[in-house]
Amino acid sequence: MIPVAFDYQRAVTVDEAIAALSSGDGKILAGGHSLLPAMKLRLNQPAKLVDISKIDALKGIKEEDGEIVIGAGTTHGTIASDDLIKSKLPFFATAAALIGDVQVRNHGTIGGSLAHADPAADWGALVLAADAAIITKGSSGSRRVAAVDFFQGLFTTALEDGEIITEVRIPVPAEGTKTSYQKFSQPASRFAIVGCAIMKKADGKINIAFTGVGEVPFRDSAAESAASIEAAVTAAAEGITVMSDHFASEEYRKHLAKVYLRKALEAVA
Amino acid sequence: MSIRINVTVNGVAFSHEVEPRLLLVNYLRDVLRLTGTHVGCDTSSCGACTIHVNGKATKSCTMLAVQADGCEITTIEGIAPSDDELHPLQEGFRECHGLQCGFCTPGMIMTAADILQNNPNPSEEEIRVGLEGNFCRCTGYHNIVKSVQYAAHKMKEVTV
Numbered sequence: 010m011i012p013v014a015f016d017y018q019r020a021v022t023v024d025e026a027i028a029a030l031s032s033g034d035g036k037i038l039a040g041g042h043s044l045l046p047a048m049k050l051r052l053n054q055p056a057k058l059v060d061i062s063k064i065d066a067l068k069g070i071k072e073e074d075g076e077i078v079i080g081a082g083t084t085h086g087t088i089a090s091d092d093l094i095k096s097k098l099p100f101f102a103t104a105a106a107l108i109g110d111v112q113v114r115n116h117g118t119i120g121g122s123l124a125h126a127d128p129a130a131d132w133g134a135l136v137l138a139a140d141a142a143i144i145t146k147g148s149s150g151s152r153r154v155a156a157v158d159f160f161q162g163l164f165t166t167a168l169e170d171g172e173i174i175t176e177v178r179i180p181v182p183a184e185g186t187k188t189s190y191q192k193f194s195q196p197a198s199r200f201a202i203v204g205c206a207i208m209k210k211a212d213g214k215i216n217i218a219f220t221g222v223g224e225v226p227f228r229d230s231a232a233e234s235a236a237s238i239e240a241a242v243t244a245a246a247e248g249i250t251v252m253s254d255h256f257a258s259e260e261y262r263k264h265l266a267k268v269y270l271r272k273a274l275e276a277v278a
Numbered sequence: 279m280s281i282r283i284n285v286t287v288n289g290v291a292f293s294h295e296v297e298p299r300l301l302l303v304n305y306l307r308d309v310l311r312l313t314g315t316h317v318g319c320d321t322s323s324c325g326a327c328t329i330h331v332n333g334k335a336t337k338s339c340t341m342l343a344v345q346a347d348g349c350e351i352t353t354i355e356g357i358a359p360s361d362d363e364l365h366p367l368q369e370g371f372r373e374c375h376g377l378q379c380g381f382c383t384p385g386m387i388m389t390a391a392d393i394l395q396n397n398p399n400p401s402e403e404e405i406r407v408g409l410e411g412n413f414c415r416c417t418g419y420h421n422i423v424k425s426v427q428y429a430a431h432k433m434k435e436v437t438v
Contacts, residue, residue: 011299
């Protein structure tokens with residue numbers, strides 16, 4: 010399948026990418042593993058692609074000012090095998106290793122996945138449960154968007170025209186924090202039918218986030234405030250519009266959400 | 279619009295003007311005439327088009343040729359040490375009946391080479407999980423796993 014013809018520009022700095030986006034109907038090309046399949050099906054027909062895959066400043070993982078900083082251009086494969094992530098945010102490593110397959114993880118990036126905002130993508134649940142911030146940059150400067158404000162609808166985020174994601178910043182979890190990511194994968198695509206990410210803090214407070222269940226990944230506050238595993242499971246995924254498709258009906262998906270929340274809660278108990 | 283790219287494929291440098299929408303797999307097959315890399319599903323699911331870009335297994339149907347500018351590429355044609363020798367993975371697939379129709383084999387071998395590069399001694403499960411992005415509709419996978427185990431064993435002998 011051949012995409013509709015487009016212009017191509019490679020940026021070597023973030024500012025160059027932002028300048029290239031300011032004119033015309035351009036889209037960012039990072040790993041290309043969400044965008045290119047959509048373009049080959051002609052669901053997406055941008056007039057110009059701005060390739061950011063060679064911008065070194067967007068790649069890498071470091072600890073800075075009490076936060077773990079993941080560059081938007083960092084691949085899933087790099088996150089899955091990174092020592093800092095494995096020791097401080099183990100559920101990020103778990104989730105990264107469950108995305109797609111080896112080849113997809115070698116190219117797909119965390120920033121690309123977040124910007125695309127597929128409702129069944131894994132990272133949504135992870136950034137929500139970890140109280141992350143998404144750092145964006147456009148011609149008028151940088152913004153820090155809390156993960157809870159980032160996802161606004163199906164394939165829709167708080168990114169404004171001409172902005173790109175530069176970093177994901179996660180507060181370094183305190184000693185004693187436990188995390189878990191439990192996922193029921195679509196057997197062919199490996200997207201999440203249900204993904205449940207939880208972070209249990211040292212003081213016992215638990216963040217619970219789901220992906221794959223509704224049209225946007227979400228924090229489940231009713232389940233978070235429940236007093237027991239049983240009560241949390243009962244409360245989970247209620248009061249939201251649960252997705253339904255040929256693979257999993259609304260009823261089955263909601264059931265899976267509860268089952269995978271239980272697995273996650275038991276894993277950090 | 280066309281863009282000049284410079285790539286090294288199987289150790290040979292190439293330079294071509296390409297349209298931005300040209301997929302890397304079509305560049306390899308139609309421009310360089312390296313037809314060992316196959317197009318199966320064309321939707322980054324089946325893995326038949328797997329090659330190495332800078333040493334990493336890559337589905338070449340989901341990458342533009344322009345993205346490969348400046349990269350080192352290895353295809354199935356470039357994996358054997360010489361014209362009259364097989365790579366241990368190629369030998370393994372032959373010895374262990376790791377193929378029937380053979381359509382998926384180039385992609386299987388290129389992904390398996392990535393697995394063995396990072397983990398020279400994989401368990402059966404690690405091989406099966408590692409090959410999750412490559413589909414075979416003939417063998418039922420058992421002999422493919424044996425072929426990779428054969429190669430892992432052989433490659434250890436060679437390095438010792």
